[in-house]
Amino acid sequence: MELEASARTDPGPVRENNEDNMMLDLERGIFIVADGMGGHAYGEVAAQIAVDVTHRVLLDEHEDPDETRLMRDVDVEDVSDRLRERLRYAMNQASIAIRRRAAQIPGADDMGTTLVVLLIDEEQAHLAHVGDSRAYLVRNSRLQRLTRDHTIVQQEIDAGRLTPELARLVPHKSILTQSVGFHGPVEPDTSTRIVQPGDLFILCSDGLTDALKDDEILQVALAHPPDMLADALVETALSAGGDDNITVVVTHVVA
Numbered sequence: 001m002e003l004e005a006s007a008r009t010d011p012g013p014v015r016e017n018n019e020d021n022m023m024l025d026l027e028r029g030i031f032i033v034a035d036g037m038g039g040h041a042y043g044e045v046a047a048q049i050a051v052d053v054t055h056r057v058l059l060d061e062h063e064d065p066d067e068t069r070l071m072r073d074v075d076v077e078d079v080s081d082r083l084r085e086r087l088r089y090a091m092n093q094a095s096i097a098i099r100r101r102a103a104q105i106p107g108a109d110d111m112g113t114t115l116v117v118l119l120i121d122e123e124q125a126h127l128a129h130v131g132d133s134r135a136y137l138v139r140n141s142r143l144q145r146l147t148r149d150h151t152i153v154q155q156e157i158d159a160g161r162l163t164p165e166l167a168r169l170v171p172h173k174s175i176l177t178q179s180v181g182f183h184g185p186v187e188p189d190t191s192t193r194i195v196q197p198g199d200l201f202i203l204c205s206d207g208l209t210d211a212l213k214d215d216e217i218l219q220v221a222l223a224h225p226p227d228m229l230a231d232a233l234v235e236t237a238l239s240a241g242g243d244d245n246i247t248v249v250v251t252h253v254v255a
């Protein structure tokens with residue numbers, strides 16, 4: 001598939017540092033967003049490690065003698081099964097790397113990060129995520145949320161105890177049920193779908209989705225060309241009062 005991608009990250013008007021991180025590797029079809037957390041500047045460190053390690057594992061450049069340890073029953077004949085397992089493995093390697101770094105820094109025990117990874121391989125898009133950074137797909141002028149937040153609030157929505165509207169207002173909305181690093185071994189949600197020309201994949205941190213509802217994201221997507229969309233989404237989120245770090249990676253399937 002021929003791909004184009006653009007990205008934007010902004011610390012927002014309040015925070016001094018940017019604990020979000022991202023990666024665009026057009027050649028290999030790898031796109032990543034991470035939103036770090038932890039005291040001092042450790043969130044930045046965690047997000048950076050997560051992006052780097054995940055990318056290196058997906059490029060087969062990450063050496064780890066324990067590689068087989070995390071392998072499960074995977075149908076090796078099934079490429080998509082193998083790639084989803086690779087994503088899961090990469091995220092666990094990232095988690096191990098963050099734990100190792102945290103162990104070296106006094107007071108960095110709570111260092112962790114969200115992670116959402118899109119891997120486009122030929123006509124298939126593979127997704128994996130941990131935490132509340134999201135992936136969306138815009139296709140045929142509709143927006144589909146491809147990820148389910150790993151948050152307490154999402155669990156309450158699923159259980160029918162909270163509506164999505166109320167969930168936007170509760171103070172604990174960003175408490176994660178799993179994160180890369182802090183929670184140790186992770187169990188990312190993974191999925192595979194066939195891509196179509198014209199598809200727009202949007203990866204983002206919660207700085208975007210706290211400021212903009214899904215239908216607002218769609219309106220911005222429909223009003224801008226793909227190469228302007230990352231900028232437009234961040235600008236719109238800032239105008240809407242977004243005060244967190246905001247990161248958006250847009251991948252456009254050209255043909």
Ligand code: CA
Nearest residue numbers: 035206207244
């Ligand atoms: Ca955030």
